[in-house]
Amino acid sequence: MTAVYNDLLFEISRPGRKGYSLPESSVEKTALTDVLPEHLIREEAAELPELSELQVMRHYTGLSNKNFGIETGFYPLGSCTMKYNPKVNEDIARYSGFAQIHPFQPAKTAQGALELMYRLEENLKEVTGMDAISLQPAAGAQGEWAGLLIFKAYHEANGEGEQRRKILVPDSAHGTNPASAVVAGYDVVEIKSNEQGRVGIDALKAAVGPDTAGLMLTNPNTLGLFEVDIVEIAEIVHEAGGLLYYDGANANAILGKSTPGEMGFDVVHLNLHKSFSTPHGGGGPGSGPIGVKDYLKAFMPSPRIEKEGDTYRVTTDHPQSIGRVKGYFGNFGVNVRAYAYIRSMGAEGLQQVSEDAVLHANYLKARLEPYYDTPYSSHCKHEFVLSGVRQKKLGVRTLDIAKRLLDYGFYAPTVYFPLIVEECLMIEPTETEAKEQLDAFADAMIEIAEDAEKNPDTVTGAPFTKAVKRLDEVTAARKPVVTYQRS
Amino acid sequence: MTNQHRYLPTTDQDRKEMLETIGVSSIKDLFSDIPESTRATKDKAIDLEDALSEQALTRYMKELAAKNTTTESHAYFLGAGVYDHYSPSIVNHVLLRSEFMTAYTPYQPEASQGELQALFEFQTMMCELTGMDVANSSLYDGFTSLGEACNLATSATKKQNVLYSKALHPQAKEVIHTYAYGMEYSVKEVGLNGTRTDMDELKSAIDEDTAAVIIQYPNFFGTIEDLKEIKSLLEDTKGILIVMANPLALALLEAPGKLGADIVVGDTQPFGIPMSFGGPHCGYFAVKKKYMRKVPSRIVGQTTDKDGKRGFVMTLQTREQHIRREKATSNMSSNQALLALGTSVFLAAVGKVGLQEMAQQNLNHAHYVKKELADKGLTVLSDNDFFNEFVVKLDRPFNEVTDQLLDHHIVGGFDVSEALNEEHAMLLCVTEKRTKEEMDQLVSLLAGEGK
Numbered sequence: 010m011t012a013v014y015n016d017l018l019f020e021i022s023r024p025g026r027k028g029y030s031l032p033e034s035s036v037e038k039t040a041l042t043d044v045l046p047e048h049l050i051r052e053e054a055a056e057l058p059e060l061s062e063l064q065v066m067r068h069y070t071g072l073s074n075k076n077f078g079i080e081t082g083f084y085p086l087g088s089c090t091m092k093y094n095p096k097v098n099e100d101i102a103r104y105s106g107f108a109q110i111h112p113f114q115p116a117k118t119a120q121g122a123l124e125l126m127y128r129l130e131e132n133l134k135e136v137t138g139m140d141a142i143s144l145q146p147a148a149g150a151q152g153e154w155a156g157l158l159i160f161k162a163y164h165e166a167n168g169e170g171e172q173r174r175k176i177l178v179p180d181s182a183h184g185t186n187p188a189s190a191v192v193a194g195y196d197v198v199e200i201k202s203n204e205q206g207r208v209g210i211d212a213l214k215a216a217v218g219p220d221t222a223g224l225m226l227t228n229p230n231t232l233g234l235f236e237v238d239i240v241e242i243a244e245i246v247h248e249a250g251g252l253l254y255y256d257g258a259n260a261n262a263i264l265g266k267s268t269p270g271e272m273g274f275d276v277v278h279l280n281l282h283k284s285f286s287t288p289h290g291g292g293g294p295g296s297g298p299i300g301v302k303d304y305l306k307a308f309m310p311s312p313r314i315e316k317e318g319d320t321y322r323v324t325t326d327h328p329q330s331i332g333r334v335k336g337y338f339g340n341f342g343v344n345v346r347a348y349a350y351i352r353s354m355g356a357e358g359l360q361q362v363s364e365d366a367v368l369h370a371n372y373l374k375a376r377l378e379p380y381y382d383t384p385y386s387s388h389c390k391h392e393f394v395l396s397g398v399r400q401k402k403l404g405v406r407t408l409d410i411a412k413r414l415l416d417y418g419f420y421a422p423t424v425y426f427p428l429i430v431e432e433c434l435m436i437e438p439t440e441t442e443a444k445e446q447l448d449a450f451a452d453a454m455i456e457i458a459e460d461a462e463k464n465p466d467t468v469t470g471a472p473f474t475k476a477v478k479r480l481d482e483v484t485a486a487r488k489p490v491v492t493y494q495r496s
Numbered sequence: 497m498t499n500q501h502r503y504l505p506t507t508d509q510d511r512k513e514m515l516e517t518i519g520v521s522s523i524k525d526l527f528s529d530i531p532e533s534t535r536a537t538k539d540k541a542i543d544l545e546d547a548l549s550e551q552a553l554t555r556y557m558k559e560l561a562a563k564n565t566t567t568e569s570h571a572y573f574l575g576a577g578v579y580d581h582y583s584p585s586i587v588n589h590v591l592l593r594s595e596f597m598t599a600y601t602p603y604q605p606e607a608s609q610g611e612l613q614a615l616f617e618f619q620t621m622m623c624e625l626t627g628m629d630v631a632n633s634s635l636y637d638g639f640t641s642l643g644e645a646c647n648l649a650t651s652a653t654k655k656q657n658v659l660y661s662k663a664l665h666p667q668a669k670e671v672i673h674t675y676a677y678g679m680e681y682s683v684k685e686v687g688l689n690g691t692r693t694d695m696d697e698l699k700s701a702i703d704e705d706t707a708a709v710i711i712q713y714p715n716f717f718g719t720i721e722d723l724k725e726i727k728s729l730l731e732d733t734k735g736i737l738i739v740m741a742n743p744l745a746l747a748l749l750e751a752p753g754k755l756g757a758d759i760v761v762g763d764t765q766p767f768g769i770p771m772s773f774g775g776p777h778c779g780y781f782a783v784k785k786k787y788m789r790k791v792p793s794r795i796v797g798q799t800t801d802k803d804g805k806r807g808f809v810m811t812l813q814t815r816e817q818h819i820r821r822e823k824a825t826s827n828m829s830s831n832q833a834l835l836a837l838g839t840s841v842f843l844a845a846v847g848k849v850g851l852q853e854m855a856q857q858n859l860n861h862a863h864y865v866k867k868e869l870a871d872k873g874l875t876v877l878s879d880n881d882f883f884n885e886f887v888v889k890l891d892r893p894f895n896e897v898t899d900q901l902l903d904h905h906i907v908g909g910f911d912v913s914e915a916l917n918e919e920h921a922m923l924l925c926v927t928e929k930r931t932k933e934e935m936d937q938l939v940s941l942l943a944g945e946g947k
Binding site for chain 2: 026028031038046049057059068069070086089094100106153161183185188263264267268272295334337339340343359369442443481484489
């Protein structure tokens with residue numbers, strides 16, 4: 010690793026270069042000074058780079074070589090479901106009939122797009138066991154927020170808006186859950202997990218009451234464990250007058266096996282960029298459709314897609330709706346990919362996805378159990394957690410193990426989450442990894458555990474083979490440099 | 497034998513071996529924790545259409561796509577927040593690189609330097625364009641960026657009223673109403689004077705409870721609002737100025753940061769991102785330094801590795817939900833990183849001079865069409881201070897005109913009759929992509945010469 014590309018766009022820029030061409034324009038020029046007062050005309054041009062086309066391409070190729078994606082290697086990031094993102098879905102999303110259409114063009118000229126959305130909604134109803142779907146939320150966190158606003162609108166419609174101000178969230182929940190509750194205007198009450206890593210029934214009973222708006226739950230939870238008491242949990246919350254929200258981040262474990270609807274949830278979101286294979290893009294775009302039961306339909310985001318005969322139309326007359334959460338129809342291009350995925354898999358295929366995802370996780374867990382602490386012994390679903398406590402006693406932290414894995418050509422698991430497990434490593438292998446890959450990862454983890462005893466420096470000093478060594482995050486936060494500083 | 501799907505590598509033999517290692521006899525044992533009553537009772541718990549081969553899939557999806565009118569067959573004079581612009585081919589080629597496309601949020605910076613650096617460059621370019629100090633690495637879209645700005649404003653000023661101009665995008669209005677419903681503050685509309693914000697009304701609406709004033713720049717009707725004058729109305733108050741700006745227009749217009757904006761948001765869709773029926777696009781969010789620690793979502797910062805070499809990390813993470821949970825500045829987790837990358841590739845290719853040329857062509861084209869329409873006797877409701885959109889009053893019902901244009905392979909503008917309280921008012925957009933022939937044809941049809 011001697012010749013690592015390390016320039017910024019601004020450093021390779023030279024005045025006068027360009028990497029584009031516009032057609033000649035034959036209409037006369039409009040002078041800005043003729044149409045605008047002087048103080049609204051830009052005084053100094055934005056300092057954007059000036060580069061030839063090859064320079065731009067080489068820059069980004071250089072950067073991509075310093076980045077790790079699913080096609081680079083195994084990506085066991087827990088709760089993120091880093092499965093293969095089918096290439097053909099990228100082709101499809103780029104068909105001009107999907108990519109080059111405007112959200113405001115007349116509905117009669119966009120029937121294919123509306124039909125696709127309608128059919129995807131139908132499919133997701135089936136997968137979730139819910140009665141209606143909105144594709145508008147852009148990601149899981151936005152789905153959560155929209156779902157909780159639906160809780161709010163429902164309680165208000167029942168005259169209980171003032172009274173029900175609390176959202177219950179287990180201490181193992183994703184950070185977005187409590188954060189979404191707050192931006193929906195709720196107070197958060199944390200529910201402690203029991204010794205089995207699940208929602209404690211006693212703790213739940215003690216927390217619910219007439220002030221409960223609802224409970225947010227991920228099932229299987231972030232420890233990879235199915236909430237075996239889900240039926241009773243749903244009864245307790247419903248009896249108290251609250252509603253149940255399903256965080257679908259972990260839905261990859263239950264496709265075709267169970268549905269949130271059958272479990273008793275009232276509102277659901279799915280992360281199409283997780284279970285339904287759309288690429289994560291280095292952080293987004295995602296798509297976080299929500300599903301609701303019949304009695305909550307009226308509160309869903311507006312607009313909605315409806316079918317009349319063979320015609321699809323966009324309806325906006327929903328007086329009880331929480332309103333709009335995002336522009337236009339959500340992340341349509343992402344939804345196109347997810348629909349293509351569902352049509353590629355079918356019901357049997359999706360069920361196989363969950364079976365293999367769960368099998369792979371349990372297999373990895375079984376192989377690693379002798380070398381790392383496993384705080385929860387029962388079988389897991391699609392992911393599991395290890396604790397690096399044993400290694401910590403040797404002076405090797407979970408962060409070191411994560412960094413060392415990078416040297417083996419893997420990405421790292423999710424670390425230090427969920428918060429209730431000390432030195433946590435959260436591993437999700439997904440169904441699209443071959444057994445040889447799982448074995449190679451297990452071998453690496455075992456070797457690292459051995460090195461923690463015998464050669465701890467090889468772990469604590471990692472990574473050794475990446476474009477950069479361990480980065481100083483503390484200084485980055487204390488003295489933030491968040492734009493290029495021209496010297 | 498299990499039917500082997502092309503995306504699933506695990507064979508029956510693999511399954512047998514893995515089950516042995518786990519110490520169970522069948523896959524069913526791994527699902528026995530799912531309570532009987534919530535489990536699938538039928539063969540298929542879910543009823544979906546049969547799986548398609550790749551060939552059958554592409555044939556079917558092409559059929560669906562073919563039902564839509566696209567920019568390949570039609571000239572679009574429709575904008576209103578989503579624009580048909582030129583995108584250099586390399587934008588798509590970079591986005592297809594799987595090291596970017598299939599990566600997750602860069603939690604392990606040492607293996608994510610490419611993405612992190614690209615986002616750092618994105619932040620830098622957004623600050624350059626907007627005249628602000630700090631930009632995050634993207635949000636879902638322009639409207640959700642605006643909603644987050646409202647949350648920031650009410651939290652930073654501890655005031656509960658947000659004022660927005662009636663000349664704000666109608667969907668942006670809807671989204672901020674939803675945000676306000678969540679966080680329980682109030683949002684109020686200030687009326688119009690022609691196609692711009694009514695300054696007298698705005699002046700009298702601003703009071704000591706005002707958290708922020710929201711102005712779109714250029715506004716929804718295409719008119720360029722005087723931000724300096726609006727900022728002056730806030731002078732003796734705690735209220736802050738939020739500007740939602742079309743970033744392409746900023747190549748010609750004075751940077752909002754120079755005119756007093758405290759937060760600048762918007763969508764970089766005009767920068768090489770396909771219209772895609774409205775998403776995925778890319779919200780940007782830029783602030784003055786004093787608000788840096790209140791910014792929602794991911795920010796990339798520069799640092800060094802232990803050998804002193806330059807590198808990049810996600811920074812100021814104590815603002816964020818995965819660390820702070822209910823105390824976070826926002827619930828955002830996913831953003832639109834891939835589209836932020838696309839934006840950067842676009843800006844790198846088009847560059848400093850190219851962006852001005854492109855913006856100037858938009859200005860030229862729109863003003864040409866406006867002048868021609870006026871010459872043909874149509875009433876233009878916009879004054880001359882517009883960028884690439886303006887409002888014309890049609891002499892016939894809106895839908896009749898739209899249908900006639902479609903017959904001639906033209907997608908007409910957006911209906912703003914109700915918003916402006918005028919009959920048959922059409923918001924037209926003319927980008928650099930429109931040819932003189934297309935513009936002349938539009939003019940002739942709108943003037944009733946093509947019947």
